[in-house]
Amino acid sequence: MKCPVPQLVVILSAVAVPAMVHAQPTDAQCSASATQATGYTPGQSSTSGPDGDRLAGAAKGAAAGAVVGGAQGNQYGNAPDAVQDKHRENQAKSGAAAGMAVAGSRNRQERRGERRSAEDQKAAWQGSYDACMAAK
Secondary structure (H helix, E strand, O other): OOOOHHHHHHHHHHHHHHHHHHHOOOHHHHHHHHHHHHOOOOOOOOOOOOOOHHHHHHHHHHHHHHHHHHHHHHHOOOOOHHHHHHHHHHHHHHHHHHHHHHHHHHHHHHHHHHHHHHHHHHHHHHHHHHHHHHOO
16 A cells, blocks of 8 residues: 555654654743752842831930930939930930941841842752753
8 A cells, every 4th residue: 555655744744743742842841940959030029128227226325325325324423314315215215226327237248148148049950951952
């Protein structure tokens, strides 16, 4: 029995093409595989913004400064009340400024650490993705 060539080509392509499609990973498959392997999703922002740490630091510093100012004011009982109050206020302001500076510094250090971690995760994801795509 003779088989025409065009029919043979159609039969072979119907069998061979699906096998080739399943053998090669696609962009989406490699992306999903890299995300699963590293836990990192490209385009997802993980950096945090202001979180109130500076305000909390200022409040703690102001409270500590007021306590220090009150204790120092008690040492000089002969000073007028207005002078003692002004001293306590100045100490509270200084404490608030120091507390805000310390909290801001900690906040910046945390954000730097988060950025480094995100960069490391991105590099690991890219390596996994590239390895998958190279397998094509």
